[in-house]
Amino acid sequence: MSELKLMKGNEALAEAAIRAGVDAYFGYPITPQSEVIEYLMTERPEQRTGMVVLQAESELAAINMVYGAASTGKKVMTSSSSPGISLKLEGISYIAGAELPAVIVNVVRGGPGLGTIQPSQADYFQSVKGGGHGDYKLYVLAPSSVQEMADFVEDAFKIAFKYRAPVLILSDGLIGQMMEKVNLKDQQKRLTDEEVIKLNGNWATTGKPKTRERNIITSLDLQSEKMEARVHRLMKKYERMEQEDLRYEEYQTEDAEYLFVAYGSSARIAQKAVQLARAKGIKAGLLRPITLFPFPKKVLLNLANQVQGILSVELNAGQMVEDVRLSVEHKVPVEHFGRTGGIIHTPEEVLEALEQKIIK
Amino acid sequence: MNVLDIIKPENQVFCKSKLMTDTTLSYCPGCGHGTAHNLTMEVIDELGICENTIGVAPVGCSVLAYDFMNIDMTQAAHGRAPAVATAIARTWPKKYVFTYQGDGDLAAIGTAETIHACNRGENIVIIFINNGIYGMTGGQMAPTTLEGMHSSTSPYGREIKTMGSPLKITELISNLPGVYYVTRQAVHTHKHARKTKKAIKKAFENTRLKKGLSFIEIVSNCNSGWKMTPNEANIWMEEHMFPYFPLGDIKVNGILK
Numbered sequence: 322m323s324e325l326k327l328m329k330g331n332e333a334l335a336e337a338a339i340r341a342g343v344d345a346y347f348g349y350p351i352t353p354q355s356e357v358i359e360y361l362m363t364e365r366p367e368q369r370t371g372m373v374v375l376q377a378e379s380e381l382a383a384i385n386m387v388y389g390a391a392s393t394g395k396k397v398m399t400s401s402s403s404p405g406i407s408l409k410l411e412g413i414s415y416i417a418g419a420e421l422p423a424v425i426v427n428v429v430r431g432g433p434g435l436g437t438i439q440p441s442q443a444d445y446f447q448s449v450k451g452g453g454h455g456d457y458k459l460y461v462l463a464p465s466s467v468q469e470m471a472d473f474v475e476d477a478f479k480i481a482f483k484y485r486a487p488v489l490i491l492s493d494g495l496i497g498q499m500m501e502k503v504n505l506k507d508q509q510k511r512l513t514d515e516e517v518i519k520l521n522g523n524w525a526t527t528g529k530p531k532t533r534e535r536n537i538i539t540s541l542d543l544q545s546e547k548m549e550a551r552v553h554r555l556m557k558k559y560e561r562m563e564q565e566d567l568r569y570e571e572y573q574t575e576d577a578e579y580l581f582v583a584y585g586s587s588a589r590i591a592q593k594a595v596q597l598a599r600a601k602g603i604k605a606g607l608l609r610p611i612t613l614f615p616f617p618k619k620v621l622l623n624l625a626n627q628v629q630g631i632l633s634v635e636l637n638a639g640q641m642v643e644d645v646r647l648s649v650e651h652k653v654p655v656e657h658f659g660r661t662g663g664i665i666h667t668p669e670e671v672l673e674a675l676e677q678k679i680i681k
Numbered sequence: 682m683n684v685l686d687i688i689k690p691e692n693q694v695f696c697k698s699k700l701m702t703d704t705t706l707s708y709c710p711g712c713g714h715g716t717a718h719n720l721t722m723e724v725i726d727e728l729g730i731c732e733n734t735i736g737v738a739p740v741g742c743s744v745l746a747y748d749f750m751n752i753d754m755t756q757a758a759h760g761r762a763p764a765v766a767t768a769i770a771r772t773w774p775k776k777y778v779f780t781y782q783g784d785g786d787l788a789a790i791g792t793a794e795t796i797h798a799c800n801r802g803e804n805i806v807i808i809f810i811n812n813g814i815y816g817m818t819g820g821q822m823a824p825t826t827l828e829g830m831h832s833s834t835s836p837y838g839r840e841i842k843t844m845g846s847p848l849k850i851t852e853l854i855s856n857l858p859g860v861y862y863v864t865r866q867a868v869h870t871h872k873h874a875r876k877t878k879k880a881i882k883k884a885f886e887n888t889r890l891k892k893g894l895s896f897i898e899i900v901s902n903c904n905s906g907w908k909m910t911p912n913e914a915n916i917w918m919e920e921h922m923f924p925y926f927p928l929g930d931i932k933v934n935g936i937l938k
């Protein structure tokens with residue numbers, strides 16, 4: 322039995338985390354995502370499910386708490402917004418390097434620097450290209466509704482444990498703050514300590530019984546050959562993610578002559594722009610990458626054989642457009658349309674940009 | 682009677698703990714890390730808590746502590762061990778969790794994590810090796826480097842006016858209500874090693890009793906970083922380090938001495 326509620330995106334995510342049987346949340350307040358920890362603290366999940374919630378002294382501490390709990394095989398998550406995620410990148414690199422499952426949520430605001438507290442998609446590069454130091458990637462899920470804010474928590478944990486890798490839910494201030502109806506799933510039981518040991522005891526640091534070798538969680542390999550092997554192992558994971566867990570959505574692409582590519586908030590606006598375009602007789606369609614890494618490269622390449630031009634619609638100065646261009650291998654013109662500073666483009670502006678930059 | 686006649690189990694006062702691996706220690710000869718490791722492992726073995734203990738290794742000379750300690754261990758980012766240990770202790774409240782950190786790790790880059798984990802009174806043990814220098818990176822100045830002490834980044838000696846005073850982080854954190862037990866020990870003689878072992882044992886007992894945070898500083902040598910022979914380093918440590926970092930209990934059972 323699911324439950325229908327009217328909630329903010331941030332609250333829906335927090336409630337979904339409790340219901341997904343998450344063991345721990347460690348975070349630090351920052352606008353526009355503070356509702357996540359506020360909601361969790363108010364809900365007393367320690368009493369509801371035994372989930373640990375702790376406000377850390379900093380983002381650095383929070384992400385290293387995530388690293389600690391993840392290293393013992395527990396389901397653990399954190400959330401923040403852009404400047405906070407920048408601080409967390411050290412820890413995220415360690416989590417990727419040590420091959421630990423964890424879920425990290427970024428409710429993006431405008432930057433660089435302290436920037437603005439308004440919505441933005443300017444953390445695209447940071448999210449999909451690694452972000453922290455070293456050769457690694459994050460599996461990146463981009464929700465475009467409050468419903469997906471809730472649904473993606475469980476999805477993210479499935480991927481995180483499948484690959485023993487950190488997963489990023491890349492949202493933004495618009496989705497985090499807006500209220501929509503959301504169907505919440507039933508409460509899942511949290512795993513007992515014994516179940517965690519049974520499931521993850523072959524790699525996690527849960528205390529060494531006499532019957533097995535000690536488990537070590539580290540990202541350090543002083544021998545070059547071993548370090549290279551570790552990097553190769555990571556790269557194989559990312560290849561497998563692309564083969565098995567790529568996600569995207571197409572909207573009116575069957576007969577499309579022009580294509581928008583947009584994710585998250587931008588995708589919702591671009592979807593409306595498709596409708597406006599169609600009303601004017603312009604055959605537009607939309608490709609919405611749901612996973613930003615892995616990126617739907619092959620899907621885009623196929624669509625490039627069909628359409629006359631592509632407009633990448635983003636709330637930034639032009640980031641995803643680079644991946645779109647790489648994907649379509651110069652088969653068709655690709656342009657970018659974006660607003661920054663926390664300004665959200667209107668569907669009319671998006672259509673106008675298509676007409677001016679692509680159709681001409 | 683030859684040496685082998687003397688080295689019999691019944692005659693041995695100190696020996697390698699069963700929980701130490703056979704991996705050759707990566708520490709310089711004469712360094713205190715080996716003894717501090719061994720004592721920690723002896724205590725865990727004697728208390729019979731190996732199956733319920735999770736160690737957190739730092740960055741620095743002891744980054745490879747997990748290679749020598751035959752227990753489950755997580756290696757933490759530089760300075761963040763108390764945050765890592767916090768999460769482990771919170772999500773596994775029945776386990777014994779300890780961090781093993783040096784002065785650069787605990788008293789410089791990890792100051793915030795140290796103070797806040799202590800202030801929350803996390804039910805963990807922190808073992809803090811203070812040798813007043815950055816050993817692994819080649820002998821740079823640490824927060825605990827003494828006034829006038831030479832290092833590669835204080836080549837003319839630490840000057841208080843420009844570099845600040847040596848940080849007594851242990852005294853600082855002893856003032857926090859969440860901290861239950863604070864002691865400063867050494868491992869360069871068997872007498873000191875015995876006292877340190879007792880302190881470590883007490884700390885793990887505190888974890889069992891859920892008393893909160895136990896903090897053991899071990900003032901140690903760095904003969905390579907100090908550019909001395911092991912023996913000279915130990916003598917210098919007694920003459921210079923101990924007056925500034927006096928040995929003994931600072932807080933016992935939550936009460937300052």
